Amino acid sequence: xxxxxxxxxSLHVQEGDSTNFTCSxxxxxxxxLHWYRWETAKSPEALFVMTLNGDEKKKGRISATLNTKEGxxxxxxxxxxxxxxxxxxxxxxxxxxxGKLIFGQGTELSVKP
Amino acid sequence: xxxxxxxxxxxxTQMGQEVILRCVPIxxxxxxxxxxxxxxxxxxxxxxxxxxxxxxKSEIFDDQFSVERPDGSNFTLKIRSTKxxxxxxxxxxxYGLGSDTQYFGPGTRxxxx
Numbered sequence: 587x588x589x590x591x592x593x594x595x596s597l598h599v600q601e602g603d604s605t606n607f608t609c610s611x612x613x614x615x616x617x618x619l620h621w622y623r624w625e626t627a628k629s630p631e632a633l634f635v636m637t638l639n640g641d642e643k644k645k646g647r648i649s650a651t652l653n654t655k656e657g658x659x660x661x662x663x664x665x666x667x668x669x670x671x672x673x674x675x676x677x678x679x680x681x682x683x684x685g686k687l688i689f690g691q692g693t694e695l696s697v698k699p
Numbered sequence: 700x701x702x703x704x705x706x707x708x709x710x711x712t713q714m715g716q717e718v719i720l721r722c723v724p725i726x727x728x729x730x731x732x733x734x735x736x737x738x739x740x741x742x743x744x745x746x747x748x749x750x751x752x753x754x755x756k757s758e759i760f761d762d763q764f765s766v767e768r769p770d771g772s773n774f775t776l777k778i779r780s781t782k783x784x785x786x787x788x789x790x791x792x793x794y795g796l797g798s799d800t801q802y803f804g805p806g807t808r809x810x811x812x
Contacts, residue, residue, distance in 0.1 A: 590741075620800055629703065630790070632800040675742065684730040684749055684794060687801060689742040 588612055590678050592690035599666050600698055606662045607693040609676035613657035618679040620687060621650055621661055625672045633661075633674075666697040701725040703804035705791050711810045712781055720776045720807045722791030730754075730794040731774045732801060733766065735787040742790065748774065781811045 590611045599605050611619065618637045624630040634643045639654040647664045663670055673694045677687035704723045712718050724731050733745040746756045748766055765777045774793075778785055788808050792801040 622803070627708075627805060629805045630803040632802070635799045677742075683796075684747065684754065686732065686744040686747055686755060687734075687792075688744065689734075691741045 588678065588680060588688045590676060590688050590690040592674075592676055592693050594693060595691060596694040596696070598696045598698065601667060603666050603697075604662065604664045605666055605695065606660050607674055607695075609659045609661070609690055611657050611659075611676075611678045611688075611690075613654055615681075616654045616657075616678075617681060617685065619652060619659050620677045620679065621659070622675040622677065623672050624675055624692070630675060663695070666695070668697045668699050671695055671697045701802075703791055703793055703802050705789075705804035705807050707807060708805065709808045709810070711812065714783055714811055715780050718778050718781055718809065720778075720789050720791075720809070722774045722776075722804055723772050724774055724791065724793030725795065725798075725802055726772070728793035728795035728798070728802075730801075731766075731768070732792040732794075733776045734790045734792065734803075735759075736790070737784075737787045745776075778809075781809075783811050785809060786811045 593608050621633040622630040634650045636652040641652040643650050650661045652659045673692045675692045677689040680686045706721045731748040734742050736742045746760045747754045763779045767775050788806045790806045791804040794801045
């Protein structure tokens with residue numbers, strides 16, 4: 587069974603704080619790990635697709651790392667802003683090209699001004 | 700920027716009624732998906748569709764569910780006789796060769812009374 591877990595489930599931080607979340611997944615037969623940002627009533631927005639062990643990707647104040655050998659990925663947000671408030675989802679691609687995504691439960695981030 | 704659209708945004712129905720959820724994937728994409736999220740649970744895969752046929756379906760996707768691509772643009776999910784436990788947010792997604800991720804619509808919230 588392919589089980590993807592995220593922690594914490596929710597996080598409340600002050601504006602300006604830096605924060606990070608964890609996504610853990612089975613490491614065998616790995617293809618890719620996807621991070622999405624989801625605000626209520628909007629489409630989940632793709633943040634990163636990570637494929638190689640040791641991958642590190644960055645988009646503005648958000649970055650992510652990948653360890654496929656031990657089966658985890660970290661998402662970091664530097665200097666959180668209220669507009670970063672959203673649910674952050676990670677999903678492992680089950681097989682390549684057209685395969686399904688298996689999601690974690692998400693981390694709900696709330697950033698207070 | 701191309702996007703996946705879904706209609707309606709919210710559907711309320713009586714138990715036992717049929718519902719059709721509609722999606723317009725990104726136009727040059729070839730793989731189409733339905734996922735759902737029951738409140739408080741993980742986003743879970745329902746079905747994938749490629750080359751006008753189902754390529755994979757989950758245990759949830761029983762005989763009450765069907766998918767169709769009736770023309771070149773729409774992708775629909777039909778639930779023949781809704782149950783209370785079908786209440787969830789239903790997401791459509793699409794993927795194309797050359798894209799790096801699955802693109803999601805904003806979801807249809809289905810409430811079964």
